Amino acid sequence: MNKSVTKVTHFIHKYFLPLLLVTYTLAATFPQIGLAMRQLSFGDLATPGLGTTRISISLAMLSFLLFNAGLGIKTSELLKLRNRPQLLIVGFLANMVIPIVLSVCLRIAMTFWHNDDEVQNLMVGLALIIAMPIAGSAAAWAQNANGNLSLSLGLILLSTFLSPLTTPAVLQLFSFMTQGDYAEDLSEMASADTNVFLCLTVVFPSLAGMALHYIAGEERIARIKPYLKLANFLVLLLLNYSNASISLPQVVAKPDWDLLVLILTVTALICTVSFFAGWLVSKGFRADNSDKAALMFSLGMNNNGTGLVLAATALADHPDVMLPMIFYTLVQQVIAAIVDFKIFKTEE
Numbered sequence: 001m002n003k004s005v006t007k008v009t010h011f012i013h014k015y016f017l018p019l020l021l022v023t024y025t026l027a028a029t030f031p032q033i034g035l036a037m038r039q040l041s042f043g044d045l046a047t048p049g050l051g052t053t054r055i056s057i058s059l060a061m062l063s064f065l066l067f068n069a070g071l072g073i074k075t076s077e078l079l080k081l082r083n084r085p086q087l088l089i090v091g092f093l094a095n096m097v098i099p100i101v102l103s104v105c106l107r108i109a110m111t112f113w114h115n116d117d118e119v120q121n122l123m124v125g126l127a128l129i130i131a132m133p134i135a136g137s138a139a140a141w142a143q144n145a146n147g148n149l150s151l152s153l154g155l156i157l158l159s160t161f162l163s164p165l166t167t168p169a170v171l172q173l174f175s176f177m178t179q180g181d182y183a184e185d186l187s188e189m190a191s192a193d194t195n196v197f198l199c200l201t202v203v204f205p206s207l208a209g210m211a212l213h214y215i216a217g218e219e220r221i222a223r224i225k226p227y228l229k230l231a232n233f234l235v236l237l238l239l240n241y242s243n244a245s246i247s248l249p250q251v252v253a254k255p256d257w258d259l260l261v262l263i264l265t266v267t268a269l270i271c272t273v274s275f276f277a278g279w280l281v282s283k284g285f286r287a288d289n290s291d292k293a294a295l296m297f298s299l300g301m302n303n304n305g306t307g308l309v310l311a312a313t314a315l316a317d318h319p320d321v322m323l324p325m326i327f328y329t330l331v332q333q334v335i336a337a338i339v340d341f342k343i344f345k346t347e348e
Contacts, residue, residue: 005226012233017333023237024326027244028252034245038312058309059197061239063205065305066160068232069136070209071221073153081154087285087295088154091278095159095299096166098277099130099270100173106266107177118259120182122266124315125324127174127186128307129270131167133159133202135301141336145344147293155298160206164195182318189314197313202306236305243308244326247319259320267327271335275300293344297336304329 012019027034040057081088103126110119134156142152159166168190175186213221251260278296281287287295304325315321 005230009226009230009233012230016233017330017337019237020240020330020333023241024244024248024330027241028248031245031249034242037242038246056313058239058242058312059201061235061242062201062305062309064235065136065232065239066202067205067209068228069156070206070211071213071228072225073157073210073213074218075210075214078150078154078157081150084151084285084291087281087287087291088151088158090285091151091155091281091295091298092158092162094277094281095134095155095274096130096170098299099126099274100170102270102273103127103130103174104177106269113262115259116179118256118262118320120178120180121259121318121320122263122324123174123178124182124186124318124321125263125311126266126270127171127178128311128321129267129302129304129325129328131163131170131174132303132307133163134298135303135332138297138301141297141301141340142294145293145297145340146290147297147344148290149294151291151294152298155294157206160202163202164198167198168194185315185318189310194310197310198306201309202303239305239309240326240329243305243312243322246312246316247322247326250319251323260323263324263327264331267324268331268335271300271328271331275335275339289344296339296343300335300339301332302328304332 037057103123106126107119107123110122113119136156139149139152139156141147143149171186171194172190175183175190178186275296278299279292281299282292282295285291307325308322311322311325
């Protein structure tokens with residue numbers, strides 16, 4: 001049974017990008033199941049002073065992904081970060097600051113774009129991409145490239161645990177770069193409700209996973225790891241299908257080609273610059289190839305699953321804001337594969 005699970009997991013991992021494209025195709029052509037899933041709920045959770053959060057299927061799936069990520073983290077790996085904490089701090093700041101600066105420049109450049117509503121949708125989508133923590137998959141890419149796993153995990157955890165502070169700050173900043181209803185929505189998402197959302201779906205599940213790993217021990221976790229990896233891939237694809245079912249059917253029915261080209265161009269540019277920023281930080285610190293891999297993949301990959309769930313919850317009346325996150329999810333996987341092959345495989 002274990003061998004069968006490993007084979008299926010290996011297949012999904014190898015062909016994840018094509019499978020993700022199939023998932024989006026299904027969401028665009030057969031969205032009914034995804035939309036029905038969004039109506040299911042485990043009820044509401046009221047938190048004194050922080051508001052009420054609806055425990056939807058999407059939120060539960062997102063929490064599982066972050067729990068699974070925490071479960072795979074070894075405390076021994078994180079302790080290695082004591083040697084070069086400055087690289088961790090600078091990498092984290094670069095992950096936040098550089099995409100924001102680039103977005104400000106893009107906002108100025110798009111002042112004369114013929115459709116202001118398209119610009120507003122794009123900026124809100126970028127806000128949600130940049131505001132999200134570093135993707136857990138960055139550690140897998142870094143490990144595959146013989147990167148510094150402790151640095152990669154440290155960047156992921158630092159961005160994850162600080163997200164209740166950094167995410168509202170980024171959303172509020174982008175509210176000044178948008179107008180009307182879009183600016184109001186970003187300001188509302190920067191409120192305490194977003195904090196409780198991030199704590200419930202990102203911080204607490206990650207901490208719970210790390211705690212269970214510590215209590216259960218490495219040997220027990222290793223025995224169930226193949227099943228957890230398979231479940232992680234399946235839930236990730238299902239979550240992407242459910243979130244994409246809101247916006248992609250409209251894109252297929254009435255494609256707005258200039259908007260799609262704009263989103264693809266901007267997301268590819270920001271993702272490429274983010275990967276390049278990781279390379280620059282590694283050069284600045286004269287880091288070795290292992291640290292460079294950790295920095296490049298961590299700075300270039302964001303947890304768009306969290307952003308999509310948040311957008312689907314708070315911005316259902318603006319489905320186009322999800323398109324930048326959907327595009328970025330695809331783009332970051334493509335660029336990660338190119339970076340892995342062109343830089344790290346050729347340097348081995």
